[in-house]
Amino acid sequence: MTQTIEQFGAECRAILKQDSGPDGVEQVRLGLEKVLVDETILATHLGPAADSERNILYEDPELKFCIIAHVFKGGAKDGPPHNHGSTWAIYGQAAGITEMTEYRVIQAPADGKPGKVEPIKTYRMTPGTATAYDVGQVHSQKRESETSLIRIEGKNLKLIKRAPFERV
Numbered sequence: 001m002t003q004t005i006e007q008f009g010a011e012c013r014a015i016l017k018q019d020s021g022p023d024g025v026e027q028v029r030l031g032l033e034k035v036l037v038d039e040t041i042l043a044t045h046l047g048p049a050a051d052s053e054r055n056i057l058y059e060d061p062e063l064k065f066c067i068i069a070h071v072f073k074g075g076a077k078d079g080p081p082h083n084h085g086s087t088w089a090i091y092g093q094a095a096g097i098t099e100m101t102e103y104r105v106i107q108a109p110a111d112g113k114p115g116k117v118e119p120i121k122t123y124r125m126t127p128g129t130a131t132a133y134d135v136g137q138v139h140s141q142k143r144e145s146e147t148s149l150i151r152i153e154g155k156n157l158k159l160i161k162r163a164p165f166e167r168v
């Protein structure tokens with residue numbers, strides 16, 4: 001059954017109202033994997049005309065989570081390690097490949113100095129797969145060419161303060 005982003009947003013809201021912890025986030029991740037293979041949703045929000053690096057498709061008025069379409073054009077990019085401050089995020093790969101690395105925090109950020117992290121695992125995210133990053137989980141994303149994703153942020157990251165990290 002084809003669903004819309006609004007219907008998916010309502011589904012996420014119902015799940016997260018029941019359980020906003022890791023189990024609820026996992027259920028939302030599984031739902032996102034279905035969205036990532038929904039041709040109507042992809043054509044509507046990530047078709048050839050889509051070119052925004054950050055297009056908020058749905059923002060929940062009460063729980064404040066956001067469903068966001070991202071189109072990353074251009075050449076290779078290796079992003080810095082980061083977490084999402086006080087919230088979680090789910091990355092869903094719609095097209096292209098994202099190489100994700102997860103890190104262990106060796107030293108927390110303090111006194112304006114970046115935290116120190118070391119890589120613990122690296123894997124490729126292929127179209128149709130979604131990965132959840134719990135509160136505090138440090139990760140970085142790398143791409144060789146154009147990608148598009150649908151991500152869900154527990155809260156709009158534009159409004160969240162985040163400390164920097166550096167790889168050791």
Ligand SMILES: [Fe+2]
Pocket residue numbers: 082083084089139
């Ligand atoms: Fe992230």
